[in-house]
Amino acid sequence: MAATSLASQTVLRRAVQAFVVPRFISNNNLSHCSTLQSFPLPKLLSSSGLGMCHLAQAVKGEVDVSLKGVGDKSITEAVKQIVEKANRASFRREVIHTDFITPPVLKESMLILAKLVDVKAIAQGGYPQAERHRLSVGHSEVLTDALDIVAAMSITGNFGFQPCSHGDFLGSILGTGIAREKLGDIVVLGEKGAQVLIVPELVDFLTTSLDKVGNVPVSCKKIPLLALEYEPPRTKSFKTVESSLRVDAIASAGFKISRTKLADLISNGDVRVNWTTVTKNNTTVKAGDIISVSSKGRLQIGEINSTRRGKFAIELIRYL
Known part of the structure; x- marks a missing residue:
């Protein structure tokens, strides 16, 4: 009976370690491994799950710190969901694929995933210059090659x-x-x-x-x-003079639509700056920003110069 109990505890301990190590421990917190192994098994597997909970909270805190500089909440939430998928895939020894994600989400996700032990991520966009990518995430022993996901x-x-x-x-x-x-x-x-x-x-x-x-x-x-016959995108450059750098003014000039119509598009969530949805008409933009409007396309803001009358001479680059 005692031997059976001991064997059961050994199996359970290994199962817990297999769950926790690849899922929660990062390169910067490898010391957690020895701490985890020193926990009495009954305490670790108690109904309260305190050991597991605290460890999960520690990793969540690390992710939050990593994303502290990301101002857009939608990007932060998207990255957190990808990290959760990666942890789950690593624990289950499987591979999970994301939908196509924007460059800011890809960048932040790869930075965090690189810190996770036993987690591998492969980005695929279809061709080297692709803007939008899908991510395959999983345990490093399972995700060995790029899969056909595009x-x-x-x-x-x-x-x-x-x-x-x-x-x-x-x-x-x-x-x-x-x-x-x-x-x-x-x-x-x-x-x-x-x-x-x-x-x-x-x-x-x-x-x-x-x-x-x-x-x-x-x-x-x-x-x-x-x-795929990829070539540099065709563009058309022109200039406009505006009294402000508000997104409604710039996008209205760039897409040749009225500011009233653009205000409606913003209200419907159809306008994005650098792949982030804009919710306010008076959101300001700067040189280098990319404005996207659903069903209208994209334009990039080029050089901005102030005029003698206090307005802004703006170069706009429309993607055709």
Whole structure:
């Protein structure tokens, strides 16, 4: 009986260590391993779970400290969810994939994941210059190679007389009901149409659902990633003079829409600055910022100079 009890405790202890070590301990806190092993087993497995709870809180605190400099709450929350997925995947010895994430979320996530023991992360965007990526996270012994989690599709049609922009393609794809986070980059190819990166499980759906972009009938098909024809994005630069650097003023000039219409877009959550949703019309922008408007596309703020009359001469770079 005693031998059976001892064996059971040994099995339980190993199970607990397997759970805690890869899931919670970071490179900076390896001393927690010896502390954990010195805990009496009944205390560690008590119904209160204090040892486990305190350790989890310590790691949560570390993540919070790492994200202290991130001002946007949506980015912070997205990164926390990715870290939680990585911990869960490591514990279960499995691999979990995220949807497509924006550059700020990718950057902050990779910084934190690099500190976690036994956790590996691989980012894939479909091609080297990709902006949006998916992350594969899991235990380092399981996630050994990059998996096929990004698919490429071509969208072709007679765009010679009716060219469509990045915003046109994006708006039409979203119009089928596909969520934005299921889409990666869209590579616009002028008369040849566009190529889009997407989660593999939606390839068939997009093939049958997307039949028009703007007024142009289109057809879609899956293509190899190596067939992507990436080129530097086509842009158009122009200047505007504004009395302020408010996002509603700049975006209104950049996308050639009224400030009233832009105010409605902001209210609907359709305007983003550096991939972060804008909630106030008077949010200020600066040189280098990227403004995105759903179904309209993107523009980047170039050089800003003050005029003699106290206004701002602003260079705007519109992505076509």
